[in-house]
Amino acid sequence: MKVWKVWTIFFILFGLLGGYIFWQKDRIDTNFFSLIENDEIKENSYIFHDLKKQISKEIVFLIDDKNISDTLILKLKNSNLFKKVTYSFDGDYKRFIKDLNSSKLALLDKKNFKILKENPTLFFKNSIREIFSPFGQRVLGVGEDFFGLTKDYGKINQTKVYFDIKDERLKVKDRDKIYFFINASLKDKYNDEKLLRIILDSQDISKKYNSSFLVSGGAIYSALGKQTGEQQGFYMSLAALLLTALLLWLAFKNIKIFFILFVAVFGLIFGLSGTFLFFKKVHILGIVLSTSLIGLMYDFALHWLSFSSKKLVPIKRVLKIFLLGFFITTTGYGVFLFAPFELLKQVAVFSIFALIGAFLTTYFLLPTLFYHVNFKASRKFVSILDLYQKFLLKTNRVFHIKSLILILLLGIGFYTFLSLKFVDNIKDYASTPKSWLNLANKISKITNVQNSTEVVIVNGVDFLKKEIDFTNELKDKKLISSYNGISNFFLSKKEQEEVKRLFKTYKNDKQILSLFREVGIKKDIVLKQFDSVIALKSQPISQIVTKPTFIQFSHFLPQKDKSIIYLNSTKDKDEIFRIAKKHHVLYVDFISSLNTSFENIKIISIKLKIYAYIVAAILLAIFFGAKRAFLMISLVLISTLLALFVMSLFGFHINIFAIYGLILASAVGIDYMIFAQNNDQSTHQKLFGITLASLTTFISFFILSFSSTPAVSVFGVSVSICVICCAFFASLLTINQSIKKV
Amino acid sequence: MRIIFIFLIFISLSNGFDFESLQDGLRAKKIEGNFTQIKVIKNFPAPFISSGEFSISDSKTLIWKNIKPINETIKIDENGFFTLDENSKWKKVNQSMDKDIFLDLLSIKKDSLQKIFSLDLKGDSSLWILVLKPKENILKEIFDAIKISGDSFVREFELNEKNGDKSTIKFTNLKKIL
Numbered sequence: 056m057k058v059w060k061v062w063t064i065f066f067i068l069f070g071l072l073g074g075y076i077f078w079q080k081d082r083i084d085t086n087f088f089s090l091i092e093n094d095e096i097k098e099n100s101y102i103f104h105d106l107k108k109q110i111s112k113e114i115v116f117l118i119d120d121k122n123i124s125d126t127l128i129l130k131l132k133n134s135n136l137f138k139k140v141t142y143s144f145d146g147d148y149k150r151f152i153k154d155l156n157s158s159k160l161a162l163l164d165k166k167n168f169k170i171l172k173e174n175p176t177l178f179f180k181n182s183i184r185e186i187f188s189p190f191g192q193r194v195l196g197v198g199e200d201f202f203g204l205t206k207d208y209g210k211i212n213q214t215k216v217y218f219d220i221k222d223e224r225l226k227v228k229d230r231d232k233i234y235f236f237i238n239a240s241l242k243d244k245y246n247d248e249k250l251l252r253i254i255l256d257s258q259d260i261s262k263k264y265n266s267s268f269l270v271s272g273g274a275i276y277s278a279l280g281k282q283t284g285e286q287q288g289f290y291m292s293l294a295a296l297l298l299t300a301l302l303l304w305l306a307f308k309n310i311k312i313f314f315i316l317f318v319a320v321f322g323l324i325f326g327l328s329g330t331f332l333f334f335k336k337v338h339i340l341g342i343v344l345s346t347s348l349i350g351l352m353y354d355f356a357l358h359w360l361s362f363s364s365k366k367l368v369p370i371k372r373v374l375k376i377f378l379l380g381f382f383i384t385t386t387g388y389g390v391f392l393f394a395p396f397e398l399l400k401q402v403a404v405f406s407i408f409a410l411i412g413a414f415l416t417t418y419f420l421l422p423t424l425f426y427h428v429n430f431k432a433s434r435k436f437v438s439i440l441d442l443y444q445k446f447l448l449k450t451n452r453v454f455h456i457k458s459l460i461l462i463l464l465l466g467i468g469f470y471t472f473l474s475l476k477f478v479d480n481i482k483d484y485a486s487t488p489k490s491w492l493n494l495a496n497k498i499s500k501i502t503n504v505q506n507s508t509e510v511v512i513v514n515g516v517d518f519l520k521k522e523i524d525f526t527n528e529l530k531d532k533k534l535i536s537s538y539n540g541i542s543n544f545f546l547s548k549k550e551q552e553e554v555k556r557l558f559k560t561y562k563n564d565k566q567i568l569s570l571f572r573e574v575g576i577k578k579d580i581v582l583k584q585f586d587s588v589i590a591l592k593s594q595p596i597s598q599i600v601t602k603p604t605f606i607q608f609s610h611f612l613p614q615k616d617k618s619i620i621y622l623n624s625t626k627d628k629d630e631i632f633r634i635a636k637k638h639h640v641l642y643v644d645f646i647s648s649l650n651t652s653f654e655n656i657k658i659i660s661i662k663l664k665i666y667a668y669i670v671a672a673i674l675l676a677i678f679f680g681a682k683r684a685f686l687m688i689s690l691v692l693i694s695t696l697l698a699l700f701v702m703s704l705f706g707f708h709i710n711i712f713a714i715y716g717l718i719l720a721s722a723v724g725i726d727y728m729i730f731a732q733n734n735d736q737s738t739h740q741k742l743f744g745i746t747l748a749s750l751t752t753f754i755s756f757f758i759l760s761f762s763s764t765p766a767v768s769v770f771g772v773s774v775s776i777c778v779i780c781c782a783f784f785a786s787l788l789t790i791n792q793s794i795k796k797v
Numbered sequence: 798m799r800i801i802f803i804f805l806i807f808i809s810l811s812n813g814f815d816f817e818s819l820q821d822g823l824r825a826k827k828i829e830g831n832f833t834q835i836k837v838i839k840n841f842p843a844p845f846i847s848s849g850e851f852s853i854s855d856s857k858t859l860i861w862k863n864i865k866p867i868n869e870t871i872k873i874d875e876n877g878f879f880t881l882d883e884n885s886k887w888k889k890v891n892q893s894m895d896k897d898i899f900l901d902l903l904s905i906k907k908d909s910l911q912k913i914f915s916l917d918l919k920g921d922s923s924l925w926i927l928v929l930k931p932k933e934n935i936l937k938e939i940f941d942a943i944k945i946s947g948d949s950f951v952r953e954f955e956l957n958e959k960n961g962d963k964s965t966i967k968f969t970n971l972k973k974i975l
Binding site: 187576 | 834836838839840841842843845846847861863866867869871873878912933934935938958960961962964966
């Protein structure tokens with residue numbers, strides 16, 4: 056095919072696929088909770104995810120110095136980062152009173168509702184005390200709320216935050232310390248750096264004046280993570296890029312070698328667009344795991360280039376071995392299509408398309424770029440390679456004891472599996488500094504605002520009744536310390552009707568009426584007040600939370616006929632599950648469910664990888680014979696075991712990222728083994744190809760292992776160790792076979 | 798509650814009508830006496846009247862004993878709000894309001910008061926009237942002004958609320974222990 060035709064096709068493809076990705080970018084799913092395999096949980100996970108997202112944009116500040124808090128408020132307001140900065144009662148007071156007045160029935164405190172039902176004398180005695188006491192804290196006057204139905208409205212949100220009339224500020228008390236409370240809600244789009252600057256500056260000012268400054272918020276941790284990640288990412292990429300560039304330069308001594316980057320670019324574009332084509336939503340974790348294929352994508356090209364002594368051989372000459380490598384690797388990833396998890400299916404599709412992209416680019420585009428280009432390795436590189444070859448020869452002399460080594464390695468493998476920490480905990484994936492998490496815990500303790508991940512989702516027309524019955528049973532059995540849910544803040548319509556019914560009954564209760572008579576309140580006045588409560592209109596909570604004063608509670612009702620409850624300090628989860636089932640509500644501990652899902656994904660991945668090995672072994676046996684195929688597969692398995700052994704020595708948790716690292720590296724390993732079998736190449740050429748391919752992959756991944764983000768670090772460690780082992784064994788195999796030939 | 802905040806400051810007035818004199822008056826170890834509270838609620842034909850005894854010790858502890866028509870004793874000190882239970886033991890009340898406000902007012906922190914109110918003191922030591930007008934938005938929504946009058950003691954406290962309710966507290970049989 057003519058060069059211009061090839062370039063036109065690739066140019067059009069690049070434009071089309073790039074445009075398609077950009078157009079479809081909103082289909083990238085960042086909701087980690089959607090990875091939970093249970094369909095019911097998955098369906099509801101978006102509610103939880105949206106809430107988490109919303110909560111993560113809330114930043115809470117506690118400062119014990121008014122001047123510093125005033126300065127901060129000003130800074131926050133002027134920063135243009137926030138939708139709302141709450142530090143005082145900022146509503147319309149008349150509107151507030153109106154909303155309270157129109158929702159009196161629903162605002163009767165749960166505790167007082169119980170007293171009204173079980174001990175009406177006490178309830179009405181309390182009402183009378185409130186009428187006469189100058190110390191009551193009722194918001195509505197006696198004329199508006201004679202029985203004090205709304206008197207405990209201030210305690211409605213159960214937090215310790217209170218409004219201080221003197222300073223007109225929200226405050227919270229912790230032992231003898233009083234903090235000014237500020238809650239700032241970030242806009243949908245905000246500048247991370249600016250946010251961090253404001254927070255860190257205020258922290259410094261507080262330190263200077265020896266005052267306490269506590270702050271927490273998901274957005275801060277993500278900004279910190281991003282900042283660290285960006286810094287790390289920058290230095291890591293730079294180091295990897297420089298080292299890889301140096302290596303390629305030493306190996307090829309021609310600037311044009313860097314055109315090889317096209318392979319990765321096209322591979323990734325193919326992979327992502329292919330995934331968009333087949334899935335409604337593409338999960339970010341799938342993309343992250345799949346991008347690690349970059350190392351693998353270069354293997355075709357490097358293997359072809361390794362033929363070069365002065366002039367490149369026609370690429371057709373390596374087509375057969377390319378296709379074999381491609382077929383085995385895609386089969387290796389293809390088996391994930393049979394996984395029960397969508398994430399793994401996405402990884403499979405991404406990988407297959409990425410490998411197709413890399414293959415096509417290497418086969419069609421690279422020859423047009425490298426046509427007539429002379430690549431010649433530098434003397435230094437050649438001499439290092441010679442040294443390595445000598446070392447391999449020496450090693451091979453003692454390799455006759457390979458059966459003994461095999462037994463030893465299997466022993467190590469057995470030990471490794473016994474000592475591995477084979478757990479997943481998503482809390483360990485991120486790298487939020489402990490000092491910040493301690494601050495968040497301290498704030499949660501002081502304010503009593505709990506951030507539970509144990510959630511109950513209640514569905515159906517009678518969802519409030521279900522919510523009340525369920526939480527009552529949990530409380531009665533002391534399985535929770537408390538809960539945050541709509542039924543905890545407002546009385547349901549049914550309960551409001553119950554209040555009216557009780558008032559109707561007590562209106563005719565002589566003993567109750569005598570309580571009022573004893574304090575000098577005339578009967579007709581009392582009866583009139585009873586009538587006014589009886590005449591109040593009960594309202595559904597969904598209607599109450601639309602009123603401006605109560606709008607903050609609407610997130611407990613994410614959808615019509617659906618409510619969400621957060622359980623605090625749970626005990627005996629199995630029992631809670633049982634009770635939830637009985638009440639037909641969905642109890643989810645999102646974090647542990649996600650951890651379980653990750654563990655399941657990991658186990659299924661390992662099983663599928665074993666099937667992939669079997670398929671690879673069969674294919675290799677067809678091409679190279681059973682004995683050689685067995686040897687090739689064994690060496691890759693031994694490399695994987697060695698990597699696990701090293702990781703267990705250093706105390707790494709074998710989480711999903713570690714497993715994927717090994718899956719990727721073993722796929723690469725099989726490629727190296729295949730390249731070692733290429734009889735068209737000299738031993739030196741084979742070593743050149745395998746070493747170069749493995750070193751480029753090793754550099755990229757080993758640098759990742761220095762990341763402070765555990766997920767990234769463990770991924771880097773597993774790939775780099777396994778790849779280097781595979782490369783070593785593939786090189787040893789090359790030497791071994793060359794000696795046998797001689 | 799907002800009613801009681803203010804009168805507490807002035808209950809211990811002695812001979813003067815400026816803030817320095819008020820603070821001098823507060824130096825008394827204890828002030829005690831009787832009170833009568835009259836609450837006139839809009840659209841209610843008769844006022845709600847209650848009476849009892851009170852004492853303030855060292856400007857730090859207030860005991861408010863309501864005798865008629867209900868029997869209830871309340872204590873406010875630096876540890877918070879308490880009610881006296883049937884076993885004559887103080888039981889802490891979970892008041893969302895900060896007790897420091899009360900204690901600040903008890904010791905007449907002029908600086909604190911001036912943050913919330915504009916103060917207008919008229920008359921002489923034999924008969925004076927102090928009018929406090931809220932500066933802050935929320936208090937402005939609740940009431941227009943608080944009127945406190947007296948001579949060598951605070952004799953009357955009056956609060957007119959925006960919703961038409963009116964509260965008056967009259968103090969009698971006042972005694973000061975220096």
